[in-house]
Amino acid sequence: MLVFTLASVSLLLFIGIGLYLHSVPILHKLSLGSLLTSTVWKPLKGLFGFAPFIMGTLWVTCISIIIALPLCLLTAVYITEYAPTRIKRVLSPFVNLLSGIPPVIFGVWGVLFIIPLIQNHIAPHFVDFSTGYSVLAGGIVLAIMIFPLIVSITSEVLKTIPQDLRDASLSLGATKWETTRKIVLRKALPGIIAAIVLAISRAFGETIAVLMVCGNNAAVPHSVFDPGYPLPALIANNYGEMMSIPMYDSALMFAALLLFLIILLFNLVSRIILARLERKLAA
Amino acid sequence: MKRRIFEELFFRGLMILATIVVVGSFFLIVGTILDKGLPYMSLDMITKTPGGGFYIGKSGGVLNAIIGSIYIAGGATVLGLIISIPVAIYINMYMDGKRFLSNVIRMVFDVLFGIPSIVYGAFGFLIMVYFGIRASLLGGIIAVTLLVIPILVRTLDEMIRTVPFELRDAALSLGTTRWEMAKVVLRQIKPGIFTAILLSFGRAVGDVASVLFTAGFSDNIPTSLHQPAATLPLAIFFQLGSPVEEVQGRGYASALILTMVVLIITVLSEIFIKKFNKHKL
Amino acid sequence: MTKTPHIIVQDLNVQIGNQHILKDINIGIPNKKVTSIIGPSGCGKTTLLKTFNRLLDDAADVKITGKVLVDGENIYDPNTEVTHIRKKMGLLSQRPYPLPMSIYDNVAYGPRIHGTRKKQELDALVEKQLRSTGLWDEVKDRLTASATRLSIGQQQRLCLARGLAVGPEIILGDESTSALDPASTHIIEDLFMQLKEKYSIVLVTHILRQAARISDYIIFVYMGKIIEYGPTDEVLQNPQEELTKQYVKGYIT
Numbered sequence: 001m002l003v004f005t006l007a008s009v010s011l012l013l014f015i016g017i018g019l020y021l022h023s024v025p026i027l028h029k030l031s032l033g034s035l036l037t038s039t040v041w042k043p044l045k046g047l048f049g050f051a052p053f054i055m056g057t058l059w060v061t062c063i064s065i066i067i068a069l070p071l072c073l074l075t076a077v078y079i080t081e082y083a084p085t086r087i088k089r090v091l092s093p094f095v096n097l098l099s100g101i102p103p104v105i106f107g108v109w110g111v112l113f114i115i116p117l118i119q120n121h122i123a124p125h126f127v128d129f130s131t132g133y134s135v136l137a138g139g140i141v142l143a144i145m146i147f148p149l150i151v152s153i154t155s156e157v158l159k160t161i162p163q164d165l166r167d168a169s170l171s172l173g174a175t176k177w178e179t180t181r182k183i184v185l186r187k188a189l190p191g192i193i194a195a196i197v198l199a200i201s202r203a204f205g206e207t208i209a210v211l212m213v214c215g216n217n218a219a220v221p222h223s224v225f226d227p228g229y230p231l232p233a234l235i236a237n238n239y240g241e242m243m244s245i246p247m248y249d250s251a252l253m254f255a256a257l258l259l260f261l262i263i264l265l266f267n268l269v270s271r272i273i274l275a276r277l278e279r280k281l282a283a
Numbered sequence: 284m285k286r287r288i289f290e291e292l293f294f295r296g297l298m299i300l301a302t303i304v305v306v307g308s309f310f311l312i313v314g315t316i317l318d319k320g321l322p323y324m325s326l327d328m329i330t331k332t333p334g335g336g337f338y339i340g341k342s343g344g345v346l347n348a349i350i351g352s353i354y355i356a357g358g359a360t361v362l363g364l365i366i367s368i369p370v371a372i373y374i375n376m377y378m379d380g381k382r383f384l385s386n387v388i389r390m391v392f393d394v395l396f397g398i399p400s401i402v403y404g405a406f407g408f409l410i411m412v413y414f415g416i417r418a419s420l421l422g423g424i425i426a427v428t429l430l431v432i433p434i435l436v437r438t439l440d441e442m443i444r445t446v447p448f449e450l451r452d453a454a455l456s457l458g459t460t461r462w463e464m465a466k467v468v469l470r471q472i473k474p475g476i477f478t479a480i481l482l483s484f485g486r487a488v489g490d491v492a493s494v495l496f497t498a499g500f501s502d503n504i505p506t507s508l509h510q511p512a513a514t515l516p517l518a519i520f521f522q523l524g525s526p527v528e529e530v531q532g533r534g535y536a537s538a539l540i541l542t543m544v545v546l547i548i549t550v551l552s553e554i555f556i557k558k559f560n561k562h563k564l
Numbered sequence: 565m566t567k568t569p570h571i572i573v574q575d576l577n578v579q580i581g582n583q584h585i586l587k588d589i590n591i592g593i594p595n596k597k598v599t600s601i602i603g604p605s606g607c608g609k610t611t612l613l614k615t616f617n618r619l620l621d622d623a624a625d626v627k628i629t630g631k632v633l634v635d636g637e638n639i640y641d642p643n644t645e646v647t648h649i650r651k652k653m654g655l656l657s658q659r660p661y662p663l664p665m666s667i668y669d670n671v672a673y674g675p676r677i678h679g680t681r682k683k684q685e686l687d688a689l690v691e692k693q694l695r696s697t698g699l700w701d702e703v704k705d706r707l708t709a710s711a712t713r714l715s716i717g718q719q720q721r722l723c724l725a726r727g728l729a730v731g732p733e734i735i736l737g738d739e740s741t742s743a744l745d746p747a748s749t750h751i752i753e754d755l756f757m758q759l760k761e762k763y764s765i766v767l768v769t770h771i772l773r774q775a776a777r778i779s780d781y782i783i784f785v786y787m788g789k790i791i792e793y794g795p796t797d798e799v800l801q802n803p804q805e806e807l808t809k810q811y812v813k814g815y816i817t
Contacts, residue, residue: 085624085625164658165661165663167657167661168657168661168663169663171617171619172650172654172673172677172726173647173648173651173730174673174677176622183663183664186664
């Protein structure tokens with residue numbers, strides 16, 4: 001039993017070490033700086049600049065958070081503070097069901113619904129031409145995927161705020177919304193931040209759904225209608241060629257290592273915040 | 284005063300709108316898949332493997348992928364359980380007095396839970412290369428097992444923690460061994476174990492990135508661990524990539540199958556969780 | 565009682581879920597006096613208090629019938645604006661709940677919401693109310709510090725100052741000293757006795773000694789009904805009803 005426990009815990013370490021060891025060849029060949037900032041990606045010529053993919057990941061993630069955050073906060077507040085009990089009981093399960101839908105289905109839906117939406121209805125207002133395959137599509141699909149995460153954590157945090165605190169504000173003559181805005185959300189802020197950080201880390205790593213809708217063009221996106229190529233998509237798309245081109249496998253493992261480290265960091269930060277909150281409540 | 288009332292009503296309206304968008308997106312997605320996939324659904328889809336030329340429009344079904352997914356998800360869940368149950372028990376029952384350490388271990392598993400499946404896929408691939416395993420059922424099972432271990436440990440841990448301390452410790456003072464106590468606890472949380480199995484299976488069956496490099500793909504049902512195995516999500520992906528409309532349509536139908544399977548699993552697990560909580564309180 | 569009561573309750577019935585918490589309440593709260601509501605736990609004292617400022621509005625599954633008249637207007641009339649009602653009353657709960665902001669902002673919270681913006685006005689208001697609760701000297705150098713740094717006794721006084729800052733006419737206290745140490749309790753009780761010159765005060769308490777010390781009138785509630793009501797000395801020394809006699813027995817001896 002002890003052995004299993006130790007083994008599973010050290011999985012984290014093994015993954016990190018394994019990925020690192022396989023990234024070493026490319027780290028030896030090109031400096032870390034040039035790997036991260038160069039925008040030229042021509043594996044056949046031995047040029048590996050990860051900037052387009054890092055930027056692609058950032059664009060898609062940012063768009064998804066910008067869309068998801070306000071929607072989810074409002075939804076969480078509505079469900080926990082305003083909705084009558086009957087409605088609450090009906091709504092909550094559906095938010096959970098959303099989290100059960102497999103990523104590939106989100107991708108299929110994105111192709112069926114979002115791509116034409118952008119191509120035919122949204123983009124024409126802003127740019128001359130867009131295939132619809134864009135970071136915007138990736139962001140929208142990703143946003144819906146992280147809805148359940150933000151809503152559920154925010155709801156949990158809101159539920160821990162004592163009713164007496166709201167009563168104190170209401171007794172002073174504040175309206176319900178004023179109380180929510182000035183008191184409840186302020187008190188819930190650390191928890192909300194933890195939820196956002198967790199959502200970001202989820203968004204960073206999502207592979208298949210984004211891959212199907214974001215265009216997979218190895219260039220830095222300059223507008224939301226440009227295609228993008230996030231890091232996970234890079235790894236997923238090219239694993240086939242990995243072994244045939246020199247350094248390619250090491251490059252892809254480096255990409256995986258990057259993802260791993262960033263997500264590890266965000267996860268830790270978020271979990272620590274949530275753990276602190278829990279401790280404060282118990283005290 | 285009027286401004287404040289207006290503000291209150293405005294935000295109330297905004298909130299309801301946001302909730303409609305969030306909850307509605309579920310219906311939108313399932314509805315779209317139903318709409319596009321139902322026309323192409325047929326019994327063949329779930330009972331036949333791809334015939335020759337399946338991807339350019341000839342007959343067949345996705346039985347290969349359905350079975351492949353079941354094998355991999357099932358195998359990974361079983362393997363995962365074998366590892367996770369002892370771990371969950373160890374953290375809760377054998378680490379008395381080492382509060383801090385067990386919480387650190389829990390945090391490690393929480394972090395492992397957040398690692399995306401592509402990283403597990405890449406790492407699984409590295410393991411396969413190291414041991415000389417080719418893309419196969421075995422490879423897929425290894426990678427997905429790594430993926431589901433954190434899910435299982437987390438769920439089992441939460442379930443065990445609902446068993447009151449007194450129950451756990453009381454028997455110890457009567458002289459039973461910790462292991463016998465563990466068996467009692469496990470029996471107590473049986474519905475919880477089912478939930479964990481469901482959650483793990485649901486996650487495993489729908490995941491792509493972990494099986495992408497590791498399980499390969501095949502039009503046939505694998506008969507040994509060393510044969511490549513098709514998975515439903517990949518089958519969907521490939522069918523959608525075809526220029527033939529008929530094949531794309533079948534892709535939507537496959538997507539419908541997958542969606543239905545996973546939704547049923549999710550609903551079942553919610554019911555189990557509720558049933559479990561009812562007994563607990 | 566020579567003047568019209570500040571609060572008049574007529575045929576008030578409150579149901580929460582399946583439980584009939586308050587039954588046929590008819591009572592008047594006298595003007596500028598301290599009235600204590602006493603009774604065993606669970607008898608509905610706090611519920612009664614919360615009907616005065618409509619704090620039950622949002623609780624799940626609540627049915628309220630009857631009238632509560634404050635200064636003549638029925639606060640449960642569908643046309644009344646609830647924040648206007650609540651502004652007339654200050655609530656002090658059992659445990660102090662400082663708002664998650666600085667000491668200054670806590671007291672200024674109410675006035676700011678109701679439109680007072682000018683810094684000078686707010687400064688004056690904050691100082692005035694902190695003085696009236698005896699906190700000014702203790703906190704004047706750290707007005708921007710978080711309110712959670714104060715001791716419990718200070719926090720409760722802060723909550724009182726905060727409630728007074730919106731200019732209420734009535735102060736409601738829900739067992740507001742039960743979380744405090746004896747010294748702070750004494751300070752708050754003295755404050756209530758001073759404040760009754762300007763405000764009508766309604767306190768829920770389960771400490772008979774406290775009720776005896778500071779109140780002018782006592783209402784005895786049992787199982788959701790008002791059993792007896794009258795000036796403090798009469799109710800405590802010479803109770804008319806059997807139930808009241810039983811309850812105050814501990815005190816009389």
